[in-house]
Amino acid sequence: MSEPRLAIAGLAIARGALALGVAATLALSPGGAAAQSSLELRARADSAQRRATLLREAYRRVIEQDAPIADRTLSLDGVTLRYRGMDLGSADSVRVVEGVTRGLARLRAGTGAALPALLDTAAWSLDVRRRGPFGSSDLYVRDGRTNWRHTLKHPIQATDVEAGLLTRAGDRLVERTEQLRDRMGWFALRPDVAPWGEVARRLATNWSAAGRACAAGALASCRLVLERYRPKEAVTRYFEPRDYRDVVVSGASSATDSLFFASKARCVAGADSACARIVRDITPADPFGGAVRGTLLAHAIELGGDAAVARLVERRPADADLEAISLLADAAGVSEDSLIASWHRRTFAALEPASGAGVPLILSTVAWSGLLFVASRRRRYL
Amino acid sequence: MFGQILYTQVKWSRAAVAVLSAIAFVLPALLWRAVHQGWMREYSALEVMRGFAVLGPALGVVAFFVGFILVAQAWAADAATRHVYALSLPIPWARYVALRYGAGALLLLVPTIALWLGVMLILSLVTIPESLNAYPGTVTLRFLLAALFSYSVMFALQYLSGKRAAYILLTALVGVFAFSLVLGLAGYGEVVDAVTGALLRWPGPLAVFASDWMLVDV
Numbered sequence: 001m002s003e004p005r006l007a008i009a010g011l012a013i014a015r016g017a018l019a020l021g022v023a024a025t026l027a028l029s030p031g032g033a034a035a036q037s038s039l040e041l042r043a044r045a046d047s048a049q050r051r052a053t054l055l056r057e058a059y060r061r062v063i064e065q066d067a068p069i070a071d072r073t074l075s076l077d078g079v080t081l082r083y084r085g086m087d088l089g090s091a092d093s094v095r096v097v098e099g100v101t102r103g104l105a106r107l108r109a110g111t112g113a114a115l116p117a118l119l120d121t122a123a124w125s126l127d128v129r130r131r132g133p134f135g136s137s138d139l140y141v142r143d144g145r146t147n148w149r150h151t152l153k154h155p156i157q158a159t160d161v162e163a164g165l166l167t168r169a170g171d172r173l174v175e176r177t178e179q180l181r182d183r184m185g186w187f188a189l190r191p192d193v194a195p196w197g198e199v200a201r202r203l204a205t206n207w208s209a210a211g212r213a214c215a216a217g218a219l220a221s222c223r224l225v226l227e228r229y230r231p232k233e234a235v236t237r238y239f240e241p242r243d244y245r246d247v248v249v250s251g252a253s254s255a256t257d258s259l260f261f262a263s264k265a266r267c268v269a270g271a272d273s274a275c276a277r278i279v280r281d282i283t284p285a286d287p288f289g290g291a292v293r294g295t296l297l298a299h300a301i302e303l304g305g306d307a308a309v310a311r312l313v314e315r316r317p318a319d320a321d322l323e324a325i326s327l328l329a330d331a332a333g334v335s336e337d338s339l340i341a342s343w344h345r346r347t348f349a350a351l352e353p354a355s356g357a358g359v360p361l362i363l364s365t366v367a368w369s370g371l372l373f374v375a376s377r378r379r380r381y382l
Numbered sequence: 383m384f385g386q387i388l389y390t391q392v393k394w395s396r397a398a399v400a401v402l403s404a405i406a407f408v409l410p411a412l413l414w415r416a417v418h419q420g421w422m423r424e425y426s427a428l429e430v431m432r433g434f435a436v437l438g439p440a441l442g443v444v445a446f447f448v449g450f451i452l453v454a455q456a457w458a459a460d461a462a463t464r465h466v467y468a469l470s471l472p473i474p475w476a477r478y479v480a481l482r483y484g485a486g487a488l489l490l491l492v493p494t495i496a497l498w499l500g501v502m503l504i505l506s507l508v509t510i511p512e513s514l515n516a517y518p519g520t521v522t523l524r525f526l527l528a529a530l531f532s533y534s535v536m537f538a539l540q541y542l543s544g545k546r547a548a549y550i551l552l553t554a555l556v557g558v559f560a561f562s563l564v565l566g567l568a569g570y571g572e573v574v575d576a577v578t579g580a581l582l583r584w585p586g587p588l589a590v591f592a593s594d595w596m597l598v599d600v
Contacts, residue, residue, distance in 0.1 A: 157572075204513045204600035205427040212427065212513045215600065246426060270423070351600055361593055364585040365527040369534035373483050376538040377476040 074100055083126035092156050096128060099161025106162065107169055110189050112306030114313040118169055118176075126164070128156050141168045166190045173312060174297065179324040180312075182228050184294035188301055189309075196350035199292050203347075207250070208287040209240035215348070222340050226296045226325055229286045235279055238287060244275035251282035296325070299343045300332040308332050383473065384481050390467070391485035395455035399489055402448050403496035406525070409444065410497075410504040410597065413437050421507040427514050430598055438521070438595025441497070445525050448493050449532030452486040457540050457547075479541055486537065490529045498522040501597060514598050521597045527590045 074081045074097065081100050108115050127140040137156050141148040141164040148168045152160055167186045174185030187193040203225065204215035213221035224237055239247055248267045253260065260281060266274035301308045311331040319327060329336040392399075414421065414433045425433070460468055468478050501518040510516050540547045562574045582592040 201600050205431050207426060207428055212511075215513050243426075361584060361590060362523070362527060365531050365590045367585075368587040369530050372534040372538040373480075376483065376534075376541040377479045378542070 081126065083128070092128065095156055095158045096126065096161050099156075099158035100126070100165065102158060103162035103165030106166060107189065110166075110301075110306055111169070111309040111313075114306065114310035118172055118309070118313055126161065139164050141165065163190065163192070173309065174294075177312060177327070178320070179228070179322065179327050180297060182290060182293060183297055183324070184290040185297060187294065188298045194350065195291055195295055195298075196347050199295050200347045200351050202288075202292060206287055207243060207246040208238040208284075209243055210238040211287055214344070217344070219337070219340050219344060222344055223325065223336075225288050226293055226340065226343070228324060229288065229293075231283050231286070234284045235282070239279075239284070241272065241276060244272070244279045245270075247279055247282055247284045248275050251284040253278075253282050255281045293324075295347060296328055296339070296343055299346055300328040300339065302346075303332040303334060303339070303342065383471075384484065387478075387481040388485040388488065390459070391452075391456055391482070391489060394459040395452055395486075395489065398451045398455055399448075399492050402444065402451060403493040406441075406444055406448075406493045406497035407500035407503075409440055410434070410437055410500045411507070413440060414504055414508065421504075424509055425511070427511040430508065430511060430514060431596075433508070434597045437597055441521065441525050441595060442528055442591050444493070445528035446532045448490060448529040449534070450536050452489055452533055453536040453540050456482060456486060461545065483534075483537055486533060487530060490526060490533060494522060494526045494529065497525050505597075510598055514600060516598050518597065521595060524590060524593060524595055531587065531590055 072083055072093075074083070081104070083096055083100065104115075107118070111118055127142065129138045129140070137152045139150045139152060139156065139160055141150075148164060148171065150160065150164060150167075166189045170185040170188040170190065172185075173188055174180040174183060187195055200215065203211045206212050206215070210221045210224045214225045230237060235244075235247065245267055248264055255261075255278075260278055263274045263278045267278065304311070308331040312327070322330070325336050325339070329339040332339055334342070413436050417433045417436075418425070418429065468475075468482075471478055473481075498518065501521060505516050505518060539551060543550050562578075565571065565574050580586050581588045583589060584593075
């Protein structure tokens with residue numbers, strides 16, 4: 001039996017014994033509860049309750065914090081990675097090792113000398129748990145702070161482990177830096193994830209005028225989109241009067257007076273003046289989200305390579321005063337305007353027709369239809 | 383000879399083609415109306431996208447049925463007379479099949495034109511925001527291609543397997559479903575994903591159904 005399981009069993013036995021002891025004391029003492037003052041009984045019950053709570057806490061710690069005790073440890077390139085896989089066979093173990101090796105190699109290639117700083121905890125751990133008899137698994141990647149959990153539809157593959165490491169490293173990158181915490185980082189180090197087209201579509205159909213203007217090519221609006229979201233100034237920064245109805249419908253308000261709700265009803269019904277009157281009482285939801293802002297981080301890393309990651313990981317006192325865009329432009333080694341302009345080109349280039357659209361699709365469909373037509377003439381089977 | 387075959391094709395399938403053409407014509411306006419209950423006011427980009435979101439998948443289904451009906455009606459009419467008409471023609475079977483295929487394929491244009499008219503009608507009623515573009519030609523072309531592919535699959539199935547076509551189709555559908563279910567439960571879901579991807583991604587045969595069918599997009 002492994003160490004955590006022994007500890008868990010021991011705590012469970014101790015907890016049971018304590019409960020029995022309390023019950024026996026209460027039940028078997030001469031005269032039972034009648035022989036004790038109610039105050040004394042209450043004090044004993046409270047004491048038992050406190051000890052039970054302490055035991056429950058200790059039990060929870062064993063389960064939640066001490067559980068990922070390593071079964072195996074890998075040290076590659078100066079990085080230690082512990083992993084364990086409950087119910088995994090040797091073939092799964094081989095895949096985990098392969099995934100870890102590939103993931104660390106990719107991280108090393110993408111982050112260069114910044115890797116040890118990025119993985120700045122003593123060790124990461126992987127935990128693979130098979131969920132059922134048909135091969136699906138949960139992959140947990142822990143780095144001492146938070147967990148990243150990914151449910152797999154199939155037995156663990158090396159690519160899953162690799163993706164898990166890269167995802168968690170991207171998250172760590174934004175968690176480390178105050179200015180970047182409002183954006184998603186999980187895809188920043190994963191070239192296999194391409195959120196660009198989705199981001200472009202979200203901006204072009206955005207309910208804020210700033211988002212739509214950015215899609216139309218106004219780089220000043222793109223700057224607003226990519227900066228930190230400021231909810232208190234949102235109505236004036238991101239929206240135009242014709243957006244106010246959407247703001248009123250979807251935003252949150254602390255107003256509870258009937259006048260507000262009457263105006264809101266008129267606004268929803270189409271009265272623009274009512275919308276303008278109450279829109280300042282509304283806190284709109286973030287119209288862009290962390291994914292949109294996260295693409296600027298991914299783009300800065302694309303431009304600057306591993307030097308950009310090293311620059312983001314490095315902490316300088318002067319960085320504390322920089323806005324996110326300045327920090328990312330500095331990391332990418334370009335000016336802010338240049339970074340925003342190239343981000344715009346990169347994002348909206350994703351909307352250009354991919355292979356398989358237009359003429360190639362026509363040709364392939366006609367070719368498949370032609371093949372079927374030729375096949376259908378081959379025999380007569382009535 | 384092609385004129386005669388086309389005449390019989392029109393005669394046998396005109397009712398079904400008329401119904402499907404009417405559906406293709408009204409579908410864009412009908413689906414918009416179901417989402418927005420009107421078309422006179424100015425809509426935001428997101429509302430416009432939402433109004434046409436279901437149109438693509440719905441047109442894919444209609445395209446499939448157009449192909450299916452054109453094959454099934456012609457075959458059923460021929461089979462009712464035990465193919466006497468086809469076999470009495472002074473041409474080889476392969477040529478007859480080619481003419482029959484061509485006649486049916488030509489009729490695919492009727493619902494396609496109806497769809498184009500319906501699409502132009504709804505686009506004239508709805509104001510498209512400046513950040514969006516309308517793609518009536520692309521959607522209509524996709525519809526034609528999807529109907530052509532669906533027609534070709536059904537035609538090949540029918541003319542290769544004769545009266546057993548329905549059984550073969552049913553068996554194939556059940557077989558594919560059972561196969562993917564078993565593979566998925568056995569932990570080989572990625573195999574199913576890979577096969578599905580190969581069929582749906584260009585240059586796979588079903589790529590036209592999986593391609594972008596948005597009437598209005600960025």
